[in-house]
Amino acid sequence: MSTVLVTGGAGYIGSHVVYALLDAGFGVVVLDNLSTGVRQNLPEDLSFVEGDIGDKPLVAKTLREHGVSAVMHFAGSIVVPESVTNPIKYYRNNVAQTLELIDACTDSGVGQFVFSSTAAVYGQPDAVPIAESAEKAPINPYGSSKLMIEQVLKDVSHAFDFRHVALRYFNVAGADPDGRTGQSTPEATHLIKVAVQAALGMRDRLEIYGTDYPTPDGTCIRDYIHVSDLAAAHVAALRYLESGGDSTTLNCGYGHGFSVKEVIETVKEVTDVDFEVRDAPRRDGDPPELISNASAIGNTFEWAPQLDDLKKIVADAYRWEQGL
Numbered sequence: 103m104s105t106v107l108v109t110g111g112a113g114y115i116g117s118h119v120v121y122a123l124l125d126a127g128f129g130v131v132v133l134d135n136l137s138t139g140v141r142q143n144l145p146e147d148l149s150f151v152e153g154d155i156g157d158k159p160l161v162a163k164t165l166r167e168h169g170v171s172a173v174m175h176f177a178g179s180i181v182v183p184e185s186v187t188n189p190i191k192y193y194r195n196n197v198a199q200t201l202e203l204i205d206a207c208t209d210s211g212v213g214q215f216v217f218s219s220t221a222a223v224y225g226q227p228d229a230v231p232i233a234e235s236a237e238k239a240p241i242n243p244y245g246s247s248k249l250m251i252e253q254v255l256k257d258v259s260h261a262f263d264f265r266h267v268a269l270r271y272f273n274v275a276g277a278d279p280d281g282r283t284g285q286s287t288p289e290a291t292h293l294i295k296v297a298v299q300a301a302l303g304m305r306d307r308l309e310i311y312g313t314d315y316p317t318p319d320g321t322c323i324r325d326y327i328h329v330s331d332l333a334a335a336h337v338a339a340l341r342y343l344e345s346g347g348d349s350t351t352l353n354c355g356y357g358h359g360f361s362v363k364e365v366i367e368t369v370k371e372v373t374d375v376d377f378e379v380r381d382a383p384r385r386d387g388d389p390p391e392l393i394s395n396a397s398a399i400g401n402t403f404e405w406a407p408q409l410d411d412l413k414k415i416v417a418d419a420y421r422w423e424q425g426l
Contacts (some may be wrong), residue, residue, distance in 0.1 A: 104172060106171070107176045108132050111132030111133070111134055116132070116174075117283040121283065131164060131168045133177070134152065137150060139284045143256040158202045158203075162209060173215050173309060177199070179192050179195045179199070196244070196250075200254075203396065204254065208264060212245065216336055216339050219351070221392050223238045224239070226241055226281065227391075234351060234352060252336070269351075270328070271327065272324065272327055273355075275415050276416075277421065279330060279418055295368040301370070301377050308377060310366070318361070324359055344384060347351070350402060357396040372382045
């Protein structure tokens with residue numbers, strides 16, 4: 103089996119993909135600066151390099167020494183409200199540093215690349231569910247930074263022997279069902295993590311940011327995908343590239359959504375805890391509704407959801423949080 107470099111592999115999604123790759127028999131080396139990642143969430147004997155994706159000599163050395171044939175790229179900044187208040191950080195981490203990574207790949211002859219993109223590239227869509235062909239009009243620097251790299255990958259794929267899959271995630275949640283890894287960033291802003299922390303008494307309350315959106319209950323609606331299903335999609339994307347598949351960009355979601363209030367009620371039901379919930383003003387950069395049209399991914403390579411159940415997602419997240 104080939105060896106894959108996973109950037110940001112000690113982070114939430116990256117660590118799940120590492121285990122999925124190992125389970126599938128791939129060789130794995132992780133590059134992570136541990137700014138938000140947690141080394142303990144990975145196997146002790148895993149090949150691990152601490153450093154930045156923008157350090158081109160380090161990346162080139164890692165690719166060469168480990169005989170890497172493909173890269174999966176998760177390293178970057180991901181908090182939408184922070185991107186609005188600190189855009190320079192997002193363009194530096196998500197664009198400038200990623201350019202150095204891609205440059206190192208082309209110099210080293212690594213021609214298979216799986217990119218962690220986002221539904222935030224669509225901004226406030228005219229219609230849902232959202233197909234890949236929908237207008238790309240991000241409303242925050244996070245989404246803009248990801249869309250820029252999607253364009254870079256297209257251009258690089260035309261210029262070099264370089265093929266890529268960009269996966270546009272919707273809302274990722276849950277934890278490894280086997281308990282090997284989960285969302286470990288203490289200040290994470292993901293709704294389900296915050297809600298289970300409230301259920302465990304780690305937060306004194308949960309705030310709903312905006313109850314006046316044009317949705318049935320006034321709160322934002324999102325398409326939640328179990329992180330282990332998402333990890334499986336990355337393995338499928340890699341196999342697609344290895345079999346000669348053309349560069350492509352695909353949505354990764356379930357095709358249906360839940361409102362913030364519906365998620366909170368599910369967390370209360372699963373945990374059997376009635377924690378305090380307060381209304382708060384809207385946050386900048388939050389569209390009312392994001393639901394994927396997820397038909398293309400299943401038609402492009404062998405992937406189908408196995409964990410499409412909000413209660414399962416919440417239960418796995420809750421069990422992980424209890425163990426932290």
